Amino acid sequence: xxxxxxxxxxxxxxxxxxxxxxxxxxxxxxxxxxxxxxxxxxxxxxxxxxxxxxxxxxxxxxxxxxxxxxxxxxxxxxxxxxxxxxxxxxxxxxxxxxxxxxxxxxxxxxxxxxxxxxxxxxxxxxxxxxxxxxxxxxxxxxxxxxxxxxxxxxxxxxxxxxxxxxxxxxxxxxxxxxxxxxxxxxxxxxxxxxxxxxxxxxxxxxxxxxxxxxxxxxxxxxxxxxxxxxxxxxxxxxxxxxxxxxxxxxxxxxxxxxxxxxxxxxxxxxxxxxxxxxxxx
Amino acid sequence: xxxxxxxxxxxxxxxxxxxxxxxxxxxxxxxxxxxxxxxxxxxxxxxxxxxxxxxxxxxxxxxxxxxxxxxxxxxxxxxxxxxxxxxxxxxxxxxxxxxxxxxxxxxxxxxxxxxxxxxxxxxxxxxxxxxxxxxxxxxxxxxxxxxxxxxxxxxxxxxxxxxxxxxxxxxxxxxxxxxxxxxxxxxxxxxxxxxxxxxxxxxxxxxxxxxxxxxxxxxxxxxxxxxxxxxxxxxxxxxxxxxxxxxxxxxxxxxxx
Amino acid sequence: xxxxxxxxxxxxxxxxxxxxxxxxxxxxxxxxxxxxxxxxxxxxxxxxxxxxxxxxxxxxxxxxxxxxxxxxxxxxxxxxxxxxxxxxxxxxxxxxxxxxxxxxxxxxxxxxxxxxxxxxxxxxxxxxxxxxxxxxxxxxxxxxxxxxxxxxxxxxxxxxxxxxxxxxxxxxxxxxxxxxxxxxxxxxxxxxxxxxxxxxxxxxxxxxxxxxxxxxxxxxxxxxxxxxxxxxxxxxxxxxxxxxxxxxxxxxxxxxxxxxxxxxxx
Numbered sequence: 001x002x003x004x005x006x007x008x009x010x011x012x013x014x015x016x017x018x019x020x021x022x023x024x025x026x027x028x029x030x031x032x033x034x035x036x037x038x039x040x041x042x043x044x045x046x047x048x049x050x051x052x053x054x055x056x057x058x059x060x061x062x063x064x065x066x067x068x069x070x071x072x073x074x075x076x077x078x079x080x081x082x083x084x085x086x087x088x089x090x091x092x093x094x095x096x097x098x099x100x101x102x103x104x105x106x107x108x109x110x111x112x113x114x115x116x117x118x119x120x121x122x123x124x125x126x127x128x129x130x131x132x133x134x135x136x137x138x139x140x141x142x143x144x145x146x147x148x149x150x151x152x153x154x155x156x157x158x159x160x161x162x163x164x165x166x167x168x169x170x171x172x173x174x175x176x177x178x179x180x181x182x183x184x185x186x187x188x189x190x191x192x193x194x195x196x197x198x199x200x201x202x203x204x205x206x207x208x209x210x211x212x213x214x215x216x217x218x219x220x221x222x223x224x225x226x227x228x229x230x231x232x233x234x235x236x237x238x239x240x241x242x243x244x245x246x247x248x249x250x251x252x253x254x255x256x257x258x259x260x261x262x263x264x265x266x267x268x269x270x271x272x273x274x275x276x277x278x279x280x281x
Numbered sequence: 282x283x284x285x286x287x288x289x290x291x292x293x294x295x296x297x298x299x300x301x302x303x304x305x306x307x308x309x310x311x312x313x314x315x316x317x318x319x320x321x322x323x324x325x326x327x328x329x330x331x332x333x334x335x336x337x338x339x340x341x342x343x344x345x346x347x348x349x350x351x352x353x354x355x356x357x358x359x360x361x362x363x364x365x366x367x368x369x370x371x372x373x374x375x376x377x378x379x380x381x382x383x384x385x386x387x388x389x390x391x392x393x394x395x396x397x398x399x400x401x402x403x404x405x406x407x408x409x410x411x412x413x414x415x416x417x418x419x420x421x422x423x424x425x426x427x428x429x430x431x432x433x434x435x436x437x438x439x440x441x442x443x444x445x446x447x448x449x450x451x452x453x454x455x456x457x458x459x460x461x462x463x464x465x466x467x468x469x470x471x472x473x474x475x476x477x478x479x480x481x482x483x484x485x486x487x488x489x490x491x492x493x494x495x496x497x498x499x500x501x502x503x504x505x506x507x508x509x510x511x512x513x514x515x516x517x518x519x520x521x522x523x524x525x526x527x528x529x530x531x532x533x534x535x536x537x538x
Numbered sequence: 539x540x541x542x543x544x545x546x547x548x549x550x551x552x553x554x555x556x557x558x559x560x561x562x563x564x565x566x567x568x569x570x571x572x573x574x575x576x577x578x579x580x581x582x583x584x585x586x587x588x589x590x591x592x593x594x595x596x597x598x599x600x601x602x603x604x605x606x607x608x609x610x611x612x613x614x615x616x617x618x619x620x621x622x623x624x625x626x627x628x629x630x631x632x633x634x635x636x637x638x639x640x641x642x643x644x645x646x647x648x649x650x651x652x653x654x655x656x657x658x659x660x661x662x663x664x665x666x667x668x669x670x671x672x673x674x675x676x677x678x679x680x681x682x683x684x685x686x687x688x689x690x691x692x693x694x695x696x697x698x699x700x701x702x703x704x705x706x707x708x709x710x711x712x713x714x715x716x717x718x719x720x721x722x723x724x725x726x727x728x729x730x731x732x733x734x735x736x737x738x739x740x741x742x743x744x745x746x747x748x749x750x751x752x753x754x755x756x757x758x759x760x761x762x763x764x765x766x767x768x769x770x771x772x773x774x775x776x777x778x779x780x781x782x783x784x785x786x787x788x789x790x791x792x793x794x795x796x797x798x799x800x801x802x803x804x
Contacts, residue, residue, distance in 0.1 A: 167628060168623045168625060168628040168629040169628065169629055169630055169631045169632075169639075171599055171623075171629075172621075172623060172629050172630075172639075172642075172692070173631075173642055174599070175597060175599075175616060175620060175621055175643075176616075176642040176643035176645075176646055176647065176692070177614075177616050177643060177646030177647040178642065178645075178646050179646075182646070186631075186634075187631050190631075190633055191631070191632070191633060194633065319711065319713060320681075320682075320711055426585070426586075427585075455585075456584050456585040456738035457584075457738050457739055457740070457778060457781040457782065457783075458584050458738075458777055458778060458781045459584075459585070460781065460783075461780070461781035461783075483711040483712060483713075484711070484712055484783065485712065486712075486741075486782075486783025486784065486785075487783060488787070489783060489784045489785065489786055489787045489788075490783050490784055490787075492787070509787045510787055510789075513786055513787055523713060524712065524713065526716075527712040527713040527715070527716040528712055528785070529785060530716050530745065531712065531715070531716060531741040531742065531744075531745050532741055532782070532783070532784070532785035
């Protein structure tokens, strides 16, 4: 029925906004220092807490640094750390979940109990514990967040692998004489990874909040370096007098989370066969 | 007693494309009106259009509904005068509520509760051939077969005291035995309860089995409207001839009693 | 000459668990069947009779609890026997093109090179009346009827001697069913392929098959050559026969008291 196609085209606008915002964020992350009007770490005590003006579009912070420049330059760390976290989580999740689902038996049992151990603790508590072990700093925050999230992904991947293995097209491939390895490579894994990317893109926002949250607590990026969580942390003392200092980095986090969620929706529509099937008719 | 339900000038559009074009249908109490056509001819959309349950993006324009000649609103009819039976019964039930809750909810809308409601539910389940009524009522949709769920759909329609039934491919997901029993039931209710039925199908065998009037649909338009005997003996439209040719090539040399 | 011999086949599943007591459901018990080369056999049974289980056992997708399935043809088995699934959409990898999927048996079961595979796929598409440009389409871009033709093309690709159709026509409308049966009859005529048509609908069997067996209560209760006058005797089989929809409408005023035979004249 072409009616569902209508729903789809309506959604396309959301997808376009998502793509555009993500592209903009990437641009800021890659070329931040060149795009920023000022040096993001330049302290100028004479220009403290200036309101927005033609020379400082978003004003300055308590050390006289240009807020807009700090936002733009901060994109790289805020986004980059999330991409690293996600990369680590995906690799761990696919490898461990994939092995559990494919090999099965005792290996599956062992790996899943390992996952359960990690899933037992609230992610934030686990992250704190790992940071306490590893020490503070951005690298350790990334490792800690990745380690506290991989188990969830591993379980998802395992479930997807098990579900895929019994799909008709995998059986059809078996009847076509494809070996176990070929079936995994050509049918099971591509479809698992497709679904996983959709989930991951929706999870980016969540991870970003984690990284910023830990930076806000002073565990990740240390103060002079521009990063959105750090900026919020810096601004918290001026929450009553200069609330816009909290607002701008908060807004950036909000926009990024939204952008990646829209991107995730769009990816899902592209990759999910059930949605595709409905659009077709 | 309501005797006729008339749909006039039902046009459904999505953007600029016309999906259903000026469809006119009249359902009479005590009769089965079959709406046939190939997949994609707009027959399912028509049934949704009658009750104004259209998918997003599809707009109805200019349609009017007449119940015994009186103009009525689709929202007034839905679930009361007119009930809908869908192809996939499993999706029509709330998976976490028992069938008893569904039945009670339907009666609640009519203001019936307590012992009276229980008795009516029991009698209605027997009427649609669900004799193991307590077990059925305690079940959830996923625990019952497709045939039983379709009977339950009918039972809910009867509980709502609907006079008209719109059935969209009600037997396409059932095997032939369950289909035959369902059609038997439908026919019995049409005769005993004087129900008016719009039966949407692509199977001329179903039409031959229980329809009185037939409308043939193609590309969103009704291309032929005739008495069932007239249609089978002298089809006028190309669409009807195609459907009948396929039907006859499967049944003519058959040895069905 | 028997091609596949099934002897004393038994199979069951464990059911229940969360909501009811776990118990064993016996699906097949003591089933015997001989499939002959080049024959079109109809396997008729209601829903839940174990038809699809039998298909999966025959194809080796599951192994039976007890009994034997002996393949008497020239091995390897998969080059001789192929299957078409009921739900065409789920039988194709959503990320791969139709042509890729149809060529799958050729890649694994033959030693054709890429160019030869493509030629064969184009030939198959033509044979099942799909268009040459469909080769690069994704499953979601085809209609149900088109996809089922592609499923048949995939099963035919390697040139098997037997194709099992597991309710492969059930989701299609009558016009499409007839078109596909005609297509299969042509394939049978041209290449001598045998078919096992698994269905609940006797009218399909009567149109297409030479012999029919009926599955009920876990075993075969009927085994007859298909003729216009054939009558089943087993109650379950009779139910399936009587459920076939009429060819012509009945006279309405005397709906319940008319002998069907007098109506044939109308």
